[in-house]
Amino acid sequence: MTSVRTLARLERLEFAELLDGLSPTQWAAPSGCAGWTVRDVAAHTVAYLGQSRITLTLNMIRHHGNVDGLNAEGLRRHAALDRFELAALMRDGSTPAGAGALYGGRVALIECLIHQQDIRRPLGLPRRLDPRRVRVCLDYARLSPVIGGRRRTRGVRLVATDMAWSAGAGPEVAGRGEALLSAMTGRAADVSGELSGDGVALLR
Known part of the structure; x- marks a missing residue:
C-alpha cells in the first residue's frame, strides 16, 4: 500500500513539472484563487509548505490567526524569486517536511493537489487525478x-x-x-x- 507521504511527494513532483512547462504569459495569468496570479499560487504553496512547524506556529501567533495576513507575508518573502527558482523549490521540497509533513503528509498532499488544480483549470490544462x-x-x-x-x-x-x-x-x-x-x-x-x-x- 502506497503511503500518504509517497502520494504527497508524487503530487509535488507533478506540480513542479507543471510549473517547469509554463510560459511567462501563463505564470502571469489569473488563477482559480481570487486576486492571485498563477505565480502567486506557486509562491504561496512553496512558502507555506517550506515553513517548519515552529515557524508556522510563530507566524500564526504573530498574525493572530489571520490566514490572509500569513499568506500575504509568504508572498512578500518570495517576491524576488523568479519562476525557475519557484519551480526548483517545489521540486527540491518534494518530500513532505515541516508544515507539509503534518498529519502524515496530508497537509502537503491536499495543499499541492488543490492548488495545482487552481492553476490548471483556468489555464485549460486538465489532468487525470490519481x-x-x-x-x-x-x-x-x-x-x-x-x-x-x-x-x-x-x-x-x-x-x-x-x-x-x-x-x-x-x-x-x-x-x-x-x-x-x-x-x-x-x-x-x-x-x-x-x-x-x-x-x-x-x-x-
Whole structure:
C-alpha cells in the first residue's frame, strides 16, 4: 500500500513539472484563487509548505490567526524569486517536511493537489487525478477544522461518481471526487456545474 507521504511527494513532483512547462504569459495569468496570479499560487504553496512547524506556529501567533495576513507575508518573502527558482523549490521540497509533513503528509498532499488544480483549470490544462490521492484528500478535508470541509458540506450526503467514496447525511450531492473536494475547500461556485442532486443548493 502506497503511503500518504509517497502520494504527497508524487503530487509535488507533478506540480513542479507543471510549473517547469509554463510560459511567462501563463505564470502571469489569473488563477482559480481570487486576486492571485498563477505565480502567486506557486509562491504561496512553496512558502507555506517550506515553513517548519515552529515557524508556522510563530507566524500564526504573530498574525493572530489571520490566514490572509500569513499568506500575504509568504508572498512578500518570495517576491524576488523568479519562476525557475519557484519551480526548483517545489521540486527540491518534494518530500513532505515541516508544515507539509503534518498529519502524515496530508497537509502537503491536499495543499499541492488543490492548488495545482487552481492553476490548471483556468489555464485549460486538465489532468487525470490519481484516485488514491483524491480519496485521502476527501477524508482529510472533512476532518481538518482548518479546511472546514465538514462545515461547508453540513446537512448533505456527498457521493463520488468516479470512485467508491461517500460521506455525510441529507440531500445528495453527486460528482467526481475532485469536484466534491473543491466544494469542501471553498470552491463550490467554481464546480457547481459539475455537481448534481438536491443538496447542491445547500453547499456553503
